[in-house]
Amino acid sequence: MLSRIAHELYWLGRNLTRAEITSRVVDGVFQVELQGATEASPGVVLGWGELLAMLGDGGDAGAMDRAEALERLTLDPQAPTSMRASVERAREGARTVRDVISADMWEAINTTALSLRGDDTPAWLAPAGPYLACQYVKERVALVWGLSDRTMLRDEAKAFLDAGSYMEAADLVLRMLRIAFPPGDDAAASGQALALLQAVGGFQAYRRAVPAPPNARPVARFLLFERAYPDSVAACVDSVHDALDGADTSPRNSEPVLRLSRLAADLDFQRRTLPDAAEIGATCEAVQQELARVDQDIAERYFAGAQAGRRTTVVEI
Amino acid sequence: MTPESAPITEGYAPRAPFRDELFAEDGTPRPPARALVEALARLGPEGLVAAGRRRDAIFLQQGITFETIGEEGPTRERPFPLDLVPRILTGAEWRTLKQGLAQRIRALNHFVDDVYHGREIVREGIVPWPLIAGRSHFARAVHGIRPPGGVYCHVAGCDLVRDADGTWRVLEDNVRTPSGVSYVLENRGAMARLVPDLFSAYRVRPVDHYPQLLLAALRSVAPSADSEATVVVWTPGPANSAYVEHAVLARQMGVELVEASDLVVRDEVLYMRTTAGLKRVHAVYRRLDDDFVDPLEFRPDSLLGVPGLVRAYRAGTVAIANAFGTGVADDKAVYHYVPEMIRYYLGEEPLLQNVATYLLGDPEVREHVLGRLGELVVKPTGESGGKGVTIGPSASEEELERIARRIEAEPERWIAQEVVHLSTAPTATHDGRLAPRHVDLRPFAVFGERIDIVPGGLTRVALRDGSMIVNSSQGGGSKDTWVLEDGEPDDRAEARLPDPLPPALPDLRYGGWSGQAQQQQQAAGPDAAAEA
Missing domain, CATH: 3.30.1490.270 (Dna Ligase; domain 1)
Structure with a gap:
């Protein structure tokens, strides 16, 4: 498969997942914000400023009101952090690889982008909050993934699409954890962390998997190490590994595959040995840096060195 | 219901001196079009408008759009304007056209070969040399290179128009990178879904084998001795207005769609960059002009080119379709000489006239x-x-x-x-009624081991009243073009199921559905079982 196409698919997966996770966190944070903090132990705070910082747009977050932040995270076409911008980027990518993904997938992505552009979408936000828009994006992205499972050939192309998707999920969860647990902040680390679970839509899964109340440490461990939870970092690392392992012609000599195997084993080891009192932020940082190196390795081995997000120059002739 | 009383064609009249494709001068449908006009009358203006709305929604959803430059400058995506009233060509008409086109393309191919080799036609004094050498598409860089099989114009599309007296004339030859064939494919698919009723009285010759013809032609010229040839479609990129077409062709041929950044030449061999390293490419169907393909030989400022490609081509390690330098044959000044070329190279009289x-x-x-x-x-x-x-x-x-x-x-x-008094064809207006609009026809030919032409081609229609400019970039639309299996009314059979029904699966007595089916047949009686 062409390096450029693989690169484009990887980023298509990333953008789709980014749109989806953005819609989940926006919806989650909006609900938490609406109700005010619990009186006893404040615990982890996840507000609009934190959210913008997590998605890489924290610059002037302080000067923004809630409506502005909401707009910027959902339907603002200019802000690179918005759901809509992610969907538009996914559409551009899908347009380039429309001969590789199935026609059903392209149509689903295309119509999602087109209806988010529609004239009536601002009305989704005004009376009802972000629920309608977030729900729409969540459903549509789920539709795309469902279609990809049913209609797309399970070849290299699917592997790179999946790899991109899980890389993005792991990256966003790690960013969220690092922002929620700033170094040296004990209050956050000992309080409750329901907000985090609500933000990623994992509250039910947590309740079923972990007997403890949703306090910061068990929640962070759950989001980092719980292999059974699909958006946990460990599960994502496993999935990226499996995808690349299947796509590579000689995975035993593949730098990114080897690095991912080591990282997966390391996460499993930490799950058993990491003392409860260990600082969560520092662990997350180490994992995040390792994932950045994986990303670099992937670009070098499969994408002929193409850099993240940089497209080839196209000239209209 | 007589066509005269049908509301959809009410007030429809061919406008002298223009010939109408579906209606005779007295306003009655031509015999092959009678059933179509009746079907349109059954559909009615409302039906046609409703189908038009469905068409726009589907095209937008599937991204079958083209970009127009609006008043303010930025491009807007619009669904490709397909007119839902098809154009009909009888089998006999098509046979004449096909022979004429094949003849013309063969002559043009000879001409390109001649220009870059012996220049016999210049020596004979038929075409003046300064005229050829002065063309912007004349490519000195490929002098003396003869591609495999001597084929230069692998893909050709000639623009044809029909004059007032019904003669077909060639308006333009496109032997560089003719575009529009994907619309032929998409139009047929859309018509079959949107207005299936129109097809009911006809047997229309299919067009969907074009990608396979093209792939076979590319494979046949690819210099690959030992293994299956690797063919690619080379696009300038998603910003190109015909990108959708490039993607459709690549997908339907099952080959990679590449951009310049994917290709690299090493030691006079062309490769593409893949996730498993470099992979050799044997044949390239390129969709960009000579000027841009190789910055070392043509325009040095081209960002879309692959350095060294012409060298690889010269070494014969890669086939390029269409070959470099073919642009010299679709120049509008060279066009004047094509009838002479046909006489000179083929010793035949031209079957299709020039304007x-x-x-x-x-x-x-x-x-x-x-x-x-x-x-x-x-x-x-x-x-x-x-x-x-x-x-x-x-x-x-x-x-x-x-x-x-x-x-x-x-x-x-x-x-x-x-x-030229371009012929007209009935075209749906915004209120669903028919009005005459001017049309041309661009059939697409594929030249590999032989010349194949897909039945019909792209009928382009000027959607503005009275306009004769049919280009889609200037407000033109298109029509599905039907070549009937035969022009004789007797041959237009009602749609029937194929005659012997396939027999039940033999030798599968147990298990699953076939076992049950057999039991039912046995229950139906000994005769049914014997037939199965």
């Missing part, structure tokens, strides 16, 4: 043309897509004045042609 064309390099001809500028069409030689065309009868005094000055300044860059 009378004047080359303005000759002072006497120029004098004559400048005197009649208001009656002629003036075109720049090196352009395509209807750019820079001035139609004398509809141009203002100032425009004529301006074009006359430009002709005097650079006579070689312009040609003048007699106005």
